[in-house]
Amino acid sequence: xxxxxxxxxxxxxxxxxLVVLSGRLSALQRELDALKRQDSWTEDEDAPR
Amino acid sequence: MQxxxxxxxxxxxxxxxxxxxxxxxxxxxxMLSMGAALYAALLYAPTERIQGDVQRIFYFHVPxxxxxxxAFFVVFVASAAYLVKRAPLMDAVARSSAEVGLLFTTMxxxxxxxxxxxxxxxxxxxxxxxxxxxxxxxxxxxxxxxRSSVDDEEKAARYAAVIGIVGAVDIPIxxxxxxxxxxxxxxxxxxxxGGPAMPGSMLTALLVSLAAFTILYVxxxxxxxxxxxxxxxxxxxxxxxLERVA
Numbered sequence: 001x002x003x004x005x006x007x008x009x010x011x012x013x014x015x016x017x018l019v020v021l022s023g024r025l026s027a028l029q030r031e032l033d034a035l036k037r038q039d040s041w042t043e044d045e046d047a048p049r
Numbered sequence: 050m051q052x053x054x055x056x057x058x059x060x061x062x063x064x065x066x067x068x069x070x071x072x073x074x075x076x077x078x079x080m081l082s083m084g085a086a087l088y089a090a091l092l093y094a095p096t097e098r099i100q101g102d103v104q105r106i107f108y109f110h111v112p113x114x115x116x117x118x119x120a121f122f123v124v125f126v127a128s129a130a131y132l133v134k135r136a137p138l139m140d141a142v143a144r145s146s147a148e149v150g151l152l153f154t155t156m157x158x159x160x161x162x163x164x165x166x167x168x169x170x171x172x173x174x175x176x177x178x179x180x181x182x183x184x185x186x187x188x189x190x191x192x193x194x195x196r197s198s199v200d201d202e203e204k205a206a207r208y209a210a211v212i213g214i215v216g217a218v219d220i221p222i223x224x225x226x227x228x229x230x231x232x233x234x235x236x237x238x239x240x241x242x243g244g245p246a247m248p249g250s251m252l253t254a255l256l257v258s259l260a261a262f263t264i265l266y267v268x269x270x271x272x273x274x275x276x277x278x279x280x281x282x283x284x285x286x287x288x289x290x291l292e293r294v295a
């Protein structure tokens with residue numbers, strides 16, 4: 001029982017951390033891409049026509 | 050207005066290490082090696098005669114302890130490098146390694162406690178090894194709390210770097226605690242004088258598990274550092290957008 005509890009805790013924590021990390025990373029990446037796009041549009045608007 | 054040719058996170062020769070491609074392939078290697086560790090611990094290693102199956106916790110507890118030491122050693126090196134060079138990448142690595150190290154230390158304390166209950170008859174003892182390890186846990190909880198409570202990012206990075214360097218002093222104390230003080234905790238069986246004090250199959254299982262946890266640590270730190278670097282870029286872009294509006 002103690003071995004099973006230890007294994008479960010280790011695997012749940014590792015997989016949970018990986019899931020949280022991937023989620024945060026993709027959310028941040030989306031926000032970053034949106035801001036970069038916005039940034040380049042503004043640059044285009046600023047550019048002489 | 051000048052366009053940023055290079056995001057702040059990329060302004061370091063080592064920044065390429067934290068790319069998406071390297072992360073995916075390392076994650077695959079980590080998954081495979083963790084599978085191998087599970088096989089080695091549960092099926093390959095023989096059952097210990099006196100302790101029984103509960104002794105198999107050792108194949109997770111010891112690698113977690115070793116990788117925690119590694120994590121905080123990396124915090125120490127990256128913090129010192131940050132104080133010297135003020136490179137955001139070094140700060141990102143230190144912060145990421147501290148977070149992963151704290152996670153591993155937490156699991157190490159829990160698995161140790163789960164082993165101690167059936168073997169020592171208690172979940173916890175204020176023994177030198179356990180107490181100094183708990184102190185290490187508190188030091189890095191403080192490190193991460195400081196990082197999130199100071200608004201000025203540069204100031205937070207500087208203060209945290211000092212804690213990261215001072216905190217690492219606890220690692221050799223933990224390692225030597227079973228030698229310096231009377232302790233319930235078993236002494237090192239792998240680095241024992243006169244060679245490893247365990248059968249070859251147990252040592253092999255331990256080394257496989259140790260390699261797996263080390264790879265897992267590297268993968269988690271790479272992912273966490275990518276996250277940190279993305280935040281650095283995001284802050285820079287937001288600042289630029291605000292400057293433009295002003």
